[in-house]
Structures are given as structure tokens and as C-alpha cells.
Amino acid sequence: MSVSTIPIVTSAWQERLQRRQGSAYSAIWDLLDAVKDPEIPVISLWDLGVLCDIQQQSHEDGTLTVVSITPTYSGCPAVDMMRDQIAEVLEQAQLRPYQIKTQLAPAWTTDCLSPKARKQLQAYGIAPPQTSCMHAQSYTPELGVPCPRCASSNTQRISEFGSTACKALFQCEACGEPFDYFKVL
Amino acid sequence: MSDLTAATLEYATRLGDDALVLGHRISEWCSNGPFLEEDLALSNVALDYIGRARMYYTYAAELAGGGKTEDDFAYTRDAREFRNLLIHELPRGDFAYTMVRQLLVDVFNLLYLEALTQSADANLAAIAHKAIKETRYHLRRSKEWVLRLGDGTAESHKRTQRAVDALWGYTHELFEIDALEQSLAEVGIGVNNTGLRPAWLAQVSAILSEATLTVPKDDWAVRGGRVGYHTENLGHLLTELQFLHRAYPGLKW
Ligand SMILES: [Zn+2]
Numbered sequence: 001m002s003v004s005t006i007p008i009v010t011s012a013w014q015e016r017l018q019r020r021q022g023s024a025y026s027a028i029w030d031l032l033d034a035v036k037d038p039e040i041p042v043i044s045l046w047d048l049g050v051l052c053d054i055q056q057q058s059h060e061d062g063t064l065t066v067v068s069i070t071p072t073y074s075g076c077p078a079v080d081m082m083r084d085q086i087a088e089v090l091e092q093a094q095l096r097p098y099q100i101k102t103q104l105a106p107a108w109t110t111d112c113l114s115p116k117a118r119k120q121l122q123a124y125g126i127a128p129p130q131t132s133c134m135h136a137q138s139y140t141p142e143l144g145v146p147c148p149r150c151a152s153s154n155t156q157r158i159s160e161f162g163s164t165a166c167k168a169l170f171q172c173e174a175c176g177e178p179f180d181y182f183k184v185l
Numbered sequence: 186m187s188d189l190t191a192a193t194l195e196y197a198t199r200l201g202d203d204a205l206v207l208g209h210r211i212s213e214w215c216s217n218g219p220f221l222e223e224d225l226a227l228s229n230v231a232l233d234y235i236g237r238a239r240m241y242y243t244y245a246a247e248l249a250g251g252g253k254t255e256d257d258f259a260y261t262r263d264a265r266e267f268r269n270l271l272i273h274e275l276p277r278g279d280f281a282y283t284m285v286r287q288l289l290v291d292v293f294n295l296l297y298l299e300a301l302t303q304s305a306d307a308n309l310a311a312i313a314h315k316a317i318k319e320t321r322y323h324l325r326r327s328k329e330w331v332l333r334l335g336d337g338t339a340e341s342h343k344r345t346q347r348a349v350d351a352l353w354g355y356t357h358e359l360f361e362i363d364a365l366e367q368s369l370a371e372v373g374i375g376v377n378n379t380g381l382r383p384a385w386l387a388q389v390s391a392i393l394s395e396a397t398l399t400v401p402k403d404d405w406a407v408r409g410g411r412v413g414y415h416t417e418n419l420g421h422l423l424t425e426l427q428f429l430h431r432a433y434p435g436l437k438w
Contacts, residue, residue, distance in 0.1 A: 071236070071315075073232070073233060073236065073319060074232075074233050074236030074237045074239075074240060074315055074316060074319060075208075075229075075231075075232030075233045075234070075235050075236025075237070075239075076232075076236065077232065104240065104308070104311035104312060104314075104315055105307065105310070105311035105314060106314070107311070107314040107315040107318065108315075109318075133318075139321075139322075139325065158222060159222035159223070159225065159226055160226060160322060160325060160326045160329075161222075161225055161226035161229040161230070161322075161326075162225065163225065164229065165229040165230075165232060165233055165319070169222060169225075183322070185318050185319075185322075
């Protein structure tokens with residue numbers, strides 16, 4: 001039995017995809033695909049939903065590139081590192097001057113994750129969110145989140161909070177391994 | 186600065202103070218939790234609160250102008266300048282005390298933030314939209330723990346009831362409003378918290394009853410946080426929280 005990836009295509013993701021596809025700055029979007037989440041270094045900021053928008057405007061020192069990001073959780077300690085990494089890529093591409101803006105609205109949700117990010121989470125050993133945040137029963141279930149290692153649903157929640165605020169901790173009864181579950185937010 | 190901007194600045198600072206002080210209190214459990222999972226959970230909740238404080242202070246700094254930053258609000262004000270409600274500064278106590286306080290505050294925050302998402306101030310509404318989702322997770326956990334401890338052993342029941350009794354008098358302040366908050370509520374920016382108590386009391390009472398705990402009488406109340414009159418605990422907390430910045434002003438991480 002293989003672990004099936006939950007086929008969730010959310011409206012939040014559709015909107016993001018349209019924004020990128022309709023953007024005049026596809027080269028910069030592509031450049032920034034190199035920036036990964038410091039905590040889950042296989043997933044790009046784009047796939048995670050942290051990278052919101054790219055704009056350029058004229059400026060007294062040339063063209064100003066404005067990159068907008070949104071934090072996942074309020075207290076996410078990785079945001080500062082993400083900004084540094086974005087700055088590094090922009091510097092290397094000689095896209096000065098630039099500005100990296102943090103925007104709070106609309107608030108990040110797990111619906112912003114790309115389908116690719118869900119697969120990458122799974123491959124990384126983290127069970128992806130089971131439902132959309134618009135779903136009425138979106139809280140972490142007590143039982144049954146499929147184990148990302150052996151696909152068994154014979155699993156149970158050990159803690160509402162795992163190694164970081166965005167994850168809950170589960171134990172698989174089939175293979176005996178604990179695993180993180182990326183909570184619906 | 187217009188009167189409205191000044192009032193909004195003060196309001197954002199107050200909400201930042203509530204979040205920072207409670208976040209610091211919860212963070213004291215880091216490496217002191219009863220077991221590993223709980224240690225991690227409490228540390229994560231503390232981070233949520235400190236993140237929330239940063240959002241409120243960053244907005245306050247923006248309104249204040251003059252190159253102020255979030256750090257000026259967190260690190261360079263004395264206890265009398267802090268405007269947090271007193272319940273947030275009380276020492277962490279035992280695990281039952283910490284969990285009961287979280288329950289009382291989580292139920293309140295859920296109601297308060299729900300109202301704040303409707304704020305006419307786009308920044309405050311955005312912060313509330315972010316914070317409320319995290320608060321739902323906090324409440325699930327604090328509720329689960331209070332049920333488990335209240336309806337647990339004789340010892341856990343005793344300690345949980347003791348915590349409820351010790352904290353109850355500090356909950357009244359959550360529902361009081363002063364002229365500044367009243368004026369902001371009237372223009373749709375701030376929350377009129379005076380109307381939130383019936384819903385809060387109903388939810389808290391239901392959980393306490395299910396946990397076989399007694400809802401205390403409303404026969405005492407302590408207040409003063411919003412005017413800067415604090416318990417002695419805040420000064421001790423700030424001594425630790427502000428130490429590094431006071432010893433090495435302007436130090437960067
Ligand atoms: Zn397994």
C-alpha cells in the first residue's frame with residue numbers, strides 16, 4: 001500500500017498560482033524558488049505559501065523590487081532567516097534596490113500550500129494537513145492521520161504541539177515510529 | 186499626531202503588553218515542563234504570544250514614527266509604563282495554575298479577537314485574523330488539561346480548584362473599559378469588552394463544571410493594569426526580560 005497524497009486543491013492555492021502566472025516578473029519568481037523553508041529545507045517559500053507577491057516600481061536609484069512575504073505562525077522564528085535568504089538571492093542577481101515586506105493580511109493558512117509542498121512534506125516524513133482550513137472539522141484528529149512512513153492509519157495523537165507550533169505529534173502503532181503532522185491552520 | 190492615532194498607538198501597545206507579559210510567563214516553562222511533549226507545547230504557545238506582541242508593537246512603532254521599533258516598546262519601558270491586565274503577569278505557579286490561567290485567558294481571547302477581526306483599523310484586524318487561529322489551538326489544549334486535572338486525582342483536583350479560586354478575582358478586569366478604549370470602540374476600531382462577559386462566563390462555567398470544579402463567587406476583584414498599577418511580580422519579570430537590552434543597549438542579535 002502506498003501513501004496517497006490528499007488531493008486538496010484549495011481556492012487559496014488557485015489564487016496564488018494565478019497571481020504568479022499573471023505576473024510580469026516570472027524570472028524573479030523563478031530565482032526565488034531557490035529559497036527554502038529553513039525548518040523544512042526541501043520546500044520552497046513559494047510552495048509553502050510564504051512568498052506572496054513580487055512587484056517592481058520606479059525609484060530614484062533605479063527600479064525597486066518589492067517582495068512580499070507572510071509569516072506562517074505569529075511567532076515563527078524562521079521569518080528573519082527567510083528574509084536574509086531572499087535578500088541574498090536578490091543581491092546575487094543584482095536586483096538592488098529591493099525591499100522585503102511582511103504582510104499580515106490575508107493571514108497565511110495551510111490552504112496556501114502548493115500540491116507539490118504536500119507531496120514534499122510526506123516524502124520528508126511529515127504528514128500533510130488532512131483538510132482545508134475552511135472545513136468545519138479541521139482540528140487535529142485524535143486518531144488515524146496516515147503514517148508518512150508506512151501508510152498505516154493505525155496512529156494516534158500524542159501531543160497537539162510537535163517540534164514547532166505548526167505541527168502536532170503522532171505515534172504510528174504499525175511501524176512504531178513517531179511522526180509530525182502539519183496541522184490545519 | 187491626531188488624537189485618534191495617539192489612541193490607537195496606546196491601544197496597540199496595551200494589547201502588545203498583554204501578549205508579551207503572558208508569553209514571557211509561559212516561556213518560563215521551557216525546560217521545566219512536566220514531560221517533553223508538554224514542554225514543547227508550552228514553548229510553542231509562548232512563541233505564538235511573543236509573535237503576537239511583536240505584531241502589535243511593530244504597528245505601534247509605525248504609528249509612533251521617529252524611528253521607533255518594537256524593541257523600544259518591549260525593552261525600554263518600566264513597569265509603570267506597561268499596561269497589561271494583571272492576570273497575565275502573575276507568577277506561573279504549578280502546572281494546574283498555568284493551565285487554568287490559559288483556559289480563562291484563551292476563552293476570553295477567542296471572544297475578543299473575534300470582535301477585533303471586525304476592526305475598522307486594517308492592521309488590528311489583520312493581527313486578530315492571524316492570532317485567532319492560533320488561539321483556537323491554545324484553547325483546545327488548555328480545556329483538555331483543565332478537564333483532565335479537575336476530574337483527575339484528589340491532588341490534581343485540589344490544585345486546580347485552588348488555581349481557579351486564586352485567579353478568579355483577576356478576571357473581572359478583562360471586562361472593564363476606560364475612556365480611551367470606549368472612544369476607540371465607538372469608532373469601530375477597538376473592542377467593547379464589557380459585553381463579552383456573559384459568553385465568557387457561560388463557556389468557562391460549563392468547562393469547570395464538567396471538570397467537577399466549582400465556579401467561584403464574584404466577591405473580590407483586583408484591577409489596575411491598564412493604568413500601570415501592577416503587582417510586584419511585573420517588576421521581577423521585566424528584570425529578566427529586559428536584562429540584556431539594559432546591560433547592552435542597542436545590542437543586535
Ligand atoms: Zn508507520
